[in-house]
Amino acid sequence: MTVSAPLMTEQAPATTAAGPYRRMVRMFLANRLAVTGLVILGLLLVFCFIGPLIHHTDQVHTQLADATLSPGTRGHLLGTDDVGRDVLGRLMVGGQTSLEIGIAAGLLATLIGTVWGAISGYAGGWIDAVMMRVVDAGIAIPALFLLLVTATILRPTVPVQILIIGCVSWLVPARLVRAEALSLRSRDYVQAMKAMGGGHGRAVFRHVIPNAIGTVVVNATFQVADAILLIAYVSFLGLGVAPPKTDWGGMLSKGISYTSEGYWWLIFPAGLAIVLVVCAFNCIGDGLRDAFEVRLQGR
C-alpha cells in the first residue's frame, strides 16, 4: 500500500501570469525526452494507420512461393514471413491491433480505477477498507496469469481483449487516485459545497476527480504503455487475436521458431516496434508528470 504513496505530493498552486495551461505546455515542451516520445508516437501512428494506404499489401492470403524472402527483395523492404506475407505491411496491420487494444484498454483501466479510487478515498471508513481489500486481492493475482485464464474461456477478439485488459489493470490507478481523494475530501471547497447541500456524487465527480486529474492523466499514459506490453505478452504466449489478424507480440511469437535459421526480420522489426511505442508512452508520461507537478519538479 505504501508503494506509490511516497511518490505523490500535493499539487502546488500554479499561479503565474501565463496561466496554468500554458505553463504546463511549456514545462512539457522543455522536457526533451517527452517531446521525443511525442514525435515517435506520432510517427508510429502515421506508420500504422496511414502506411497501409500507401504501401498496399495482402495480409489475408498466403503466398507460400514467396515465403521468408529476405529484406530488400523487390517490393518487400523488410522481406516476407513464413507464409509469404510482406513483413512491412504486417508490421503496420499488427501495430494497429497493438495500439488500438493498448490505448483503449489503458484508458478503460484508468477510467475504472479513477472512479473506484475516488469513491473509496472520498467515502473513507469501512467502505474504503472493503474497496481497497478488493484492490489488494486483484493486485495479488498477476494480470498476465488472469489474462491467460480468461483467454482460454473467451475467444480473444479485439473488443474482448480491450475489456479484459481494462478490467484487470485498473488497480494501480485506483490506489493512486484514492491517495489523492483522501486528502482532497477534507478540503474547504468540498466541505463548503456539502454545506450548501451538494451530494456525494457531485463531490466525487465535480471536485475530487477533477482535482486529481494530474495523477489520472500521468497514470493513463503509463497504463497504455503497460497495456501494450501486456497484449504483446499474451500474443507471444499464443493466446492473442486469431489469425489472419495479428499484433506485434504475435509476430514475434511466430518469429521465435526461426531463430536458428537466421530470419532476423521476423523478430527484430516487431520487437523494436514494441520497445519504441512503450518507450514513447513512458517518456510522454514522464513529461506530463513534470508538467502537472505530480512529483517534485526538477528531479
Add this chain to the structure above:
Amino acid sequence: MIRFLAKRLGQAIVVILLVTVIVFLLLHSVPGGPARGILGPQASPQAIAAFNHEHGFDKSLVQQYWAFLSRLLHGDLGDSYTLNQSVGSLIGQRLPKTLVLTGLSTLVALVIAIPLGVWQGRRRRGLTDYTVTTLVFVGYATPVFFLALILVIVFTEKIPILPPQAPQAQTLGALFADSRALILPVLAGAIATVAAFSRYMRSAVLDNLAEDYVRTARAKGASERRVVWLHIMRNSLTPIIAMLGYYLPVLFSGALVIESVFNYPGMGLLFWNAAQTSDYPILLGTVLVIALATVIGSLLADIVQALVDPRVRGSIR
C-alpha cells in the same frame, strides 16, 4: 507493533479470502464446468448431470464455495484434467524450480541495480545519468521475451557458448549441476528487472540526499564515500525491501514468459501448457498459489520494513 501486526494479518486473510472468491467464480465461468473438463466433450447430458450431482455441483453457489474452501484448507487443489495427477503435487514439484529461477535472477538484478542506482543518484543530471536513464527506459520497455530472444540469438547462434534450453532436470540438485544452462534464463530475468530496481534506488537516494542527517554527517567530516555508501545506501534500501514484496506478481509473470521461452520446467511452464490444453484446475491452482505468495510477500515486506526502519516503526504505533 502487536496491533499493527494483528491488523496487517487480518487484512491479509481478508485479501486471501477474496482471491479464493475470484478463483472460484472463474472456475465457474469455465464453459461446460468441471464435468466437461473431466468427462470430455463427448459426454451425454445425463452423464454430466450425474457427475454434477455426485460432486455437489448442483448445489447453490454459496454451498459450493464453502465446499471449495474447505477442500483448499485441507490442501486439496483438485486434479489435473490432462496430467492424471493432483494439482497440489504438480505445483509442489514445479514451485521450487520457479523459486530458484526468480530468486537467482532477483539476486543478480539487486547486485547490479543497487550500486547503479546509488551511482546514478550521485551524478544526477550529468551525461552518465542521462545515458543510464535512457538505457533504463529502453530496458523497461523491452518485453522479457524479446530480451530472451536476443540473448538466445547472441549467445547460442552468433557466439555459441551457451545452450539455448534450460536444464531439464527433475531435482533441484540436477538443476544446479547443469548450471551453464541456467545462465541465460537467470540473465534474462535479471536484466528485465534491473531497470525498475535501479530506478527505485535512484529516487530513494535522491530523497535521502536532501535529508538533514546527510548534512550532519558531512558537517562532522565524514568522508563522502562513507556518507554515500554507509548512510545513504542503508537508508535507501528500505523502499527497495518494501518494493520487493509488491514486485512478486511481476517476477512471477516474468518467470512465466522466461520458462516458456527456455523450456524451463517450472510453474510458469506448467501454467502455460495448461493454458494450451484448457486444464483449468492447474490454471486456477497456480493462480491461487501465486496470489498467496504475493500476499505473504507483501506482509513480510511490511513487517521487515517496520523492523528495520525506525521512522516506519514510529508511524505505525
